[in-house]
Every structure is written in C-alpha cells, then in structure tokens.
Amino acid sequence: MNAQTAVPGTTTIQKKRIWTGTRSVAEAIKIADVDVIAAYPIRPYTGIMNDLAKMIADGEFQAEIVIADSEHSQFEIVKHASAVGARTFAGSSGVGLAYATEAIAVTALGQLPVVAVAGCRALDDPGNFGMEWNDVFLFRDLGWLVSWAKDPQEALDMTLAAYRVAEDHRVLLPHFIALDGAALTHISTPVQTPVKEDVAEFLPPYKPPYVLDPAFGPISKGQHIAPSLIGPEQRKLIDVSMKNSREVIRGAWKDYQRLVGREYSPFIESTLMEDAEIALVSMGAYTKDAIYAAKKSRERGLKVGVIRLRYWRPFPADELRRGLKGIRGVGVLDFSYSMGSPDFVGAFFNDIRSALYQSNARPPLIDFILAGGREPTVQHFEKAIGLVQEAARTGNADKIVHWLTLRGEDV
Amino acid sequence: MDYYTSGRRTCAGCGPAIGYRLLSKAAGPNTVFLGPTSCMYVANGHQYLTSPYAVPWYHTQLGGGGAAGTGTAAAFRALMSKGKRKVEDINTVVYGGDGGFADIGFAGLSMGMGQDYKRLLFVLNDNESYANTGIQASSTTSWGATTTFTPSGRANQIGNLRLKKNVALTIAAHPGVKYVATSSLYPPLDFMNKVRRALDSGGPSFIELLAPCPKGWFFDPKDTINLAKLALETRAWASWEYVEGTFNLSYRPKKITPIREYLRIQGRFSHLTDGEIEEIQRMTDDEWKYWDEMDKQKRIVLPWIAAPNVVRGVGFEPTNP
Numbered sequence: 001m002n003a004q005t006a007v008p009g010t011t012t013i014q015k016k017r018i019w020t021g022t023r024s025v026a027e028a029i030k031i032a033d034v035d036v037i038a039a040y041p042i043r044p045y046t047g048i049m050n051d052l053a054k055m056i057a058d059g060e061f062q063a064e065i066v067i068a069d070s071e072h073s074q075f076e077i078v079k080h081a082s083a084v085g086a087r088t089f090a091g092s093s094g095v096g097l098a099y100a101t102e103a104i105a106v107t108a109l110g111q112l113p114v115v116a117v118a119g120c121r122a123l124d125d126p127g128n129f130g131m132e133w134n135d136v137f138l139f140r141d142l143g144w145l146v147s148w149a150k151d152p153q154e155a156l157d158m159t160l161a162a163y164r165v166a167e168d169h170r171v172l173l174p175h176f177i178a179l180d181g182a183a184l185t186h187i188s189t190p191v192q193t194p195v196k197e198d199v200a201e202f203l204p205p206y207k208p209p210y211v212l213d214p215a216f217g218p219i220s221k222g223q224h225i226a227p228s229l230i231g232p233e234q235r236k237l238i239d240v241s242m243k244n245s246r247e248v249i250r251g252a253w254k255d256y257q258r259l260v261g262r263e264y265s266p267f268i269e270s271t272l273m274e275d276a277e278i279a280l281v282s283m284g285a286y287t288k289d290a291i292y293a294a295k296k297s298r299e300r301g302l303k304v305g306v307i308r309l310r311y312w313r314p315f316p317a318d319e320l321r322r323g324l325k326g327i328r329g330v331g332v333l334d335f336s337y338s339m340g341s342p343d344f345v346g347a348f349f350n351d352i353r354s355a356l357y358q359s360n361a362r363p364p365l366i367d368f369i370l371a372g373g374r375e376p377t378v379q380h381f382e383k384a385i386g387l388v389q390e391a392a393r394t395g396n397a398d399k400i401v402h403w404l405t406l407r408g409e410d411v
Numbered sequence: 412m413d414y415y416t417s418g419r420r421t422c423a424g425c426g427p428a429i430g431y432r433l434l435s436k437a438a439g440p441n442t443v444f445l446g447p448t449s450c451m452y453v454a455n456g457h458q459y460l461t462s463p464y465a466v467p468w469y470h471t472q473l474g475g476g477g478a479a480g481t482g483t484a485a486a487f488r489a490l491m492s493k494g495k496r497k498v499e500d501i502n503t504v505v506y507g508g509d510g511g512f513a514d515i516g517f518a519g520l521s522m523g524m525g526q527d528y529k530r531l532l533f534v535l536n537d538n539e540s541y542a543n544t545g546i547q548a549s550s551t552t553s554w555g556a557t558t559t560f561t562p563s564g565r566a567n568q569i570g571n572l573r574l575k576k577n578v579a580l581t582i583a584a585h586p587g588v589k590y591v592a593t594s595s596l597y598p599p600l601d602f603m604n605k606v607r608r609a610l611d612s613g614g615p616s617f618i619e620l621l622a623p624c625p626k627g628w629f630f631d632p633k634d635t636i637n638l639a640k641l642a643l644e645t646r647a648w649a650s651w652e653y654v655e656g657t658f659n660l661s662y663r664p665k666k667i668t669p670i671r672e673y674l675r676i677q678g679r680f681s682h683l684t685d686g687e688i689e690e691i692q693r694m695t696d697d698e699w700k701y702w703d704e705m706d707k708q709k710r711i712v713l714p715w716i717a718a719p720n721v722v723r724g725v726g727f728e729p730t731n732p
Binding site for chain 2: 069078081085088103106205216222225226229
C-alpha cells in the first residue's frame with residue numbers, strides 16, 4: 001500500500017488560499033473523489049456540506065449528495081453506501097452526533113471505512129454554540145479512529161490521510177476528523193492544496209475486500225449471532241484493526257510528507273520540549289494559544305513546552321510517555337468533562353493519566369477543565385503554567401482539577 | 412428460483428417469511444436486500460451462522476430502513492455514473508416490519524421516498540406488532556388486539572385502544588410518488604406482480620403487505636393464508652395500487668364476509684364482547700365506503716373513521732377530586 005511519490009521537487013503546489021476549516025475539508029473531499037455524501041445541518045460543521053453542495057451543483061466534481069432527514073439517517077446512508085463499495089463522507093456536531101450514535105456504532109463494528117467530520121460543540125441543554133469535546137468523546141470506545149486538527153491546513157491534510165488509513169485492509173475502520181467548533185471550523189488561515197493528480201498515488205480508489213453487490217456474490221452481513229459462537233472474536237477483530245492502524249498511520253504521514261513537502265510527526269506534535277521542565281498537553285486549535293502562552297512564560301524564565309495529540313484514537317500512549325520523559329509537571333488543557341469520574345476530572349485527562357500510570361516517571365498532573373464553551377484566553381493558559389510550575393517545584397499538586405474559565409468559586 | 416431459502420428459524424406458518432419468499436422470487440437475482448431489525452432479522456439469522464439469503468443482504472438498524480435503501484441505491488448510482496461499476500439494473504429492496512417503517516423508521520422511510528433513485532423498493536411486512544421482542548403494540552396494531560404492551564385487563568378490557576395507522580396512505584401523500592400499493596399473502600401473484608411493477612416504476616416505491624403472525628395473533632399456523640384471504644373478504648384489509656396518481660382496488664370481495672369470521676380465529680381478539688366486535692364491523696364498513704369511493708374516482712380520498720366510544724375504566728380519565 002505504500003505509495004511512491006514523484007521525485008522530490010516535482011510536486012505541483014497550488015498557490016495558498018485563505019480558507020476556513022470547513023472549506024478546507026470540502027476541498028479534501030473533492031480531491032479524494034468521494035462518491036456518496038450524506039448531509040444534515042447542525043452548527044458548526046455545516047459549512048462543509050454547504051461548500052460541497054455548491055461544488056456539486058457547479059459541476060466541480062461528481063458525487064451523490066443525499067439530504068437526509070436526520071443524523072441517524074445520515075450515518076446509516078454512508079454506512080450502506082460504503083458497504084456497496086463507495087467512498088463516503090458525513091459529519092455532524094454536538095447533539096447531532098449523539099442522535100446518530102446507533103448508526104455510528106454499527107459502522108465501526110461493520111468495519112466500513114466511512115470518513116466523517118465531527119465539528120466539536122457543547123451538548124444541549126441549554127443550546128450552546130461553544131466548543132467542547134464531549135460530543136466526539138461519545139465515540140471514543142467504539143472502534144472509530146479519531147484525529148484532531150489544529151488549523152484549516154491540517155484539517156485538509158488529515159481528511160486525505162483519513163481515507164488512506166481507514167481504507168487500508170489492515171485497518172478497515174471508520175474515521176472521524178475532529179475540528180474544534182468556531183476556533184477551527186470558522187477561522188480562516190492560509191491553506192496549500194495538493195492537486196488531485198498528485199494525490200492519486202497517495203490515495204488510490206477504494207478497493208474493498210468484499211461488497212454488497214450481486215456482481216460480487218450473495219454475502220450476508222451483520223447476521224444475528226449467538227454470542228457464545230463468535231461474539232468475543234468479533235470484538236477482537238476491531239481491537240486488532242485499531243492496533244494495526246498505528247503502523248498504517250505512520251506510513252501514511254510519511255508518504256504525505258513526501259507528497260506535500262511539509263513535516264508531520266504522525267501522533268504527537270512537540271513544541272519547545274527539548275529543554276522543557278514542565279509541559280502542557282492538549283489537542284486541537286487552542287494548542288496554538290497554549291504555545292503562545294508558553295513562549296511568553298519562557299520570557300519569564302519558565303521552561304515550558306507543549307505537546308499536542310494529533311490522534312485521539314488510537315491513543316498515542318507510547319509517544320506521549322516518551323514525549324513527557326523527564327518532565328516534572330504536566331498541565332492538561334481539557335475541553336471535556338466526565339461527571340462523577342475518579343477525582344472528578346475530565347474525560348481527556350483520564351486517558352492521559354491512564355497512559356502515564358504505565359510510566360516509571362509519574363510527574364504531578366493537573367487537569368484544567370475548559371468546559372461549557374467559554375473561550376479561554378492566553379491569560380488562562382499562563383495561569384495554568386504557573387500552577388503546573390508550582391506543582392513541579394513541590395513535586396505534588398494539592399488540587400488536581402481547576403475549572404479554568406469558571407467564574408465564582410471552583411469547589 | 413428462490414433467493415430466500417433454508418437456513419432460517421422462523422415460526423411455522425410465519426406470514427412475513429412467506430412474503431420474503433414471494434418477494435425474492437419476484438425481485439430476482441440482481442437484488443440487494445436490506446433488513447431493518449425485526450423478526451425478519453432475528454429469526455432469519457441463526458446461531459450457527461447459516462443464512463437464508465441467496466442474494467446480498469445486510470442488516471440495518473431498526474430505524475434505518477429508509478436510509479439503508481437510500482445509501483445503497485446512492486452508491487450504485489454514484490459508482491455507475493462515475494464509471495466505477497458496470498451499468499446495469501440493480502434492485503435495492505428493504506424488507507422492514509411495522510415497527511421499523513411505521514414507528515421508529517417512519518421519518519427515514521419518508522426521506523427515502525422523497526429521493527429519485529430507481530429500483531428502490533420499501534416493503535413493509537405488517538404483522539401488526541413488534542413480534543420478535545414478544546408481541547408489543549405498534550402504530551399498525553388493530554384496535555382491540557391484545558399485545559404484551561396492550562393487554563386486556565380489569566380496568567381496560569379492550570386491549571389496544573389506538574386505531575391502526577394507514578402507512579401506505581401516508582406514503583402515497585409524497586409528491587410525485589411513482590408507485591404505492593398494499594397487498595396480502597393471498598393471492599400470491601398479487602404481491603409478486605406488485606413487486607415487479609414497483610421495481611419498474613422509475614422511482615422509489617412502497618408496498619405494505621399484510622403478513623399474519625401465528626405467534627402474535629394467536630392462530631393455528633395452518634391458517635396463515637386462510638387469514639390473508641379472510642382479511643380481504645371481510646374487508647379488514649384493502650388491497651390497492653396507486654400508480655402515478657391513479658388509484659385502483661386490487662381485490663373486491665364478491666360476497667362480504669362478516670368481520671367476526673376474521674376475528675374469531677385470532678386469539679388476540681378472543682376477549683372482545685359482541686358489542687365491541689360490532690364496533691369493529693361498523694369501523695370496517697365506514698372505511699370501506701372510502702375505498703369504494705376511491706376505486707370509483709381513481710384517486711385517493713382520505714378516510715376518516717370515528718373511534719369507538721368506549722369507557723376506558725376506572726382511573727383512566729382525569730377527574731376533579
């Protein structure tokens with residue numbers, strides 16, 4: 001499956017565009033020559049579908065775009081289109097994702113490489129356009145790969161890589177690309193687009209191992225079974241596919257790097273970590289602000305670095321443990337909550353703590369919860385750095401959860 | 412040729428299974444079947460991984476029938492129009508129950524009927540209950556039937572108090588719809604011919620098949636076809652076709668049989684009093700006037716039937732203290 005790209009230097013690079021995250025993803029869907037798209041509106045992901053609908057109406061590329069009656073139908077449509085052998089795309093946000101949960105679950109268990117965007121949004125009620133991760137985290141256990149983009153460029157890159165990884169026969173799992181609502185979906189930055197011809201080798205047409213098509217033969221898929229017969233083995237298949245995906249992801253980004261001439265570390269992006277004593281760990285668009293805060297803190301002599309997870313599933317546990325080697329205090333910028341969890345920490349923090357439990361070095365960890373959609377500022381991140389620095393100095397964090405953007409008493 | 416064969420564990424006398432067999436014969440080999448969760452999912456699967464389907468088949472979620480058909484048809488059209496697959500006629504047929512199409516998947520079915528995919532057929536096998544979960548009422552369960560969710564008891568002796576939803580008429584209300592029909596397992600060619608006409612209609616199509624269920628309706632398995640016939644002869648069920656805006660009754664009994672004949676061999680109605688059976692007869696007669704009128708006018712007239720005026724029993728009605 002390894003694509004051999006053209007000789008370095010011969011890649012055709014288009015001029016840079018100034019695009020939002022949603023516009024960038026739409027471009028990637030066009031370049032990937034997706035066959036079936038299912039659309040249903042909910043902010044903030046909707047812009048992708050608006051752009052795709054216009055592209056198709058203008059004849060820029062050809063695809064079936066089905067206007068669904070709900071997110072549940074949306075994800076059922078792409079699941080079944082994928083089973084026939086089509087390359088597919090869907091997306092949603094917030095409670096829309098929650099509504100589609102059943103269809104999303106069976107897509108992974110059916111091993112169908114649907115690619116979808118999750119435009120992160122706070123769950124209702126009350127209606128809230130703010131950014132939270134809990135909508136995407138609904139699917140952390142089900143067998144979907146999840147990558148987390150930081151800017152419109154990476155949103156485009158990750159979409160192309162998602163098809164490549166998901167459709168690999170060693171993986172065959174569906175793939176979410178998470179885009180932080182507003183902070184990425186609606187923010188415009190320069191984007192460089194690879195041309196379709198160059199991508200053809202990186203992303204050849206989808207060749208499924210079997211299809212729901214009379215020309216292929218009478219297969220029955222998703223039959224009701226006796227749990228004692230093959231229940232555990234079916235679950236294990238997903239587990240193994242998820243494990244296999246790590247190697248496939250590494251290969252995909254190596255090839256993509258050659259294709260576009262930009263450097264990518266597949267699983268984690270480390271910034272200012274070479275001499276760092278403490279670190280912030282996060283995902284997504286706000287990592288840029290965290291890096292800015294880290295640079296400012298360095299002017300005051302604090303040796304801070306930032307680690308950004310590019311994949312949430314599979315969780316890059318080894319890379320994170322290596323990345324945090326020798327670090328004396330870690331602050332987690334956490335846009336999630338997990339009500340009633342151990343020590344009342346957030347869902348993101350829980351995975352990081354879980355990964356570090358297997359590490360010999362266990363630095364003090366502090367969870368900075370940014371729930372509810374109120375936008376954090378650089379001052380919030382600087383405050384976080386100060387608290388981590390203090391924990392590193394004493395070797396212990398006396399309060400491990402801070403609701404950083406909360407007004408009033410943080411009990 | 413049969414494309415729905417052995418390898419299943421449906422009950423003796425299963426109406427939906429007989430319907431599946433007729434459907435598969437009529438649709439032929441170039442067909443993909445999609446099965447929303449129902450008896451036709453659970454009872455057609457087998458713990459030893461046998462399958463009754465001799466054409467491709469894929470499960471879809473209980474509420475996913477409309478979307479599964481749409482997604483499958485969309486994929487075939489996309490792949491064929493983009494030169495990724497040989498162009499040929501492929502039938503996409505979703506065989507769902509009344510729970511799947513009349514209740515949880517009603518919106519999805521409506522969405523599917525609003526698309527423009529050819530050779531996309533939705534067949535509702537209406538056994539008037541959620542049968543594989545143990546016979547619970549759906550919105551197509553007949554008035555007066557006992558189910559495990561609508562038992563006859565001391566306070567409510569009737570059982571199911573909702574009137575049966577006419578799903579096919581709601582589907583016929585979709586603008587530009589090419590083909591909508593109802594059918595019964597008797598005579599078998601009626602259903603098979605309707606399947607062929609539906610697939611050839613040039614758009615998404617819908618057939619509601621009345622499919623008697625020995626387990627849920629409490630009758631002797633030998634009576635399945637007998638009941639399918641009695642449903643027509645007592646006018647408990649109207650078999651009709653609506654082709655590009657033109658309505659036709661498919662079966663008009665020569666001699667009208669009293670509804671009691673249809674009800675008395677079904678245990679689910681055995682608790683009803685003579686007065687209650689009279690009410691069902693009255694509703695049946697009232698409804699037939701509409702079918703008769705539609706057949707004369709060749710277009711749909713929306714039936715309106717008054718619900719029986721029954722005392723629901725102590726404690727059911729709001730009262731001031």
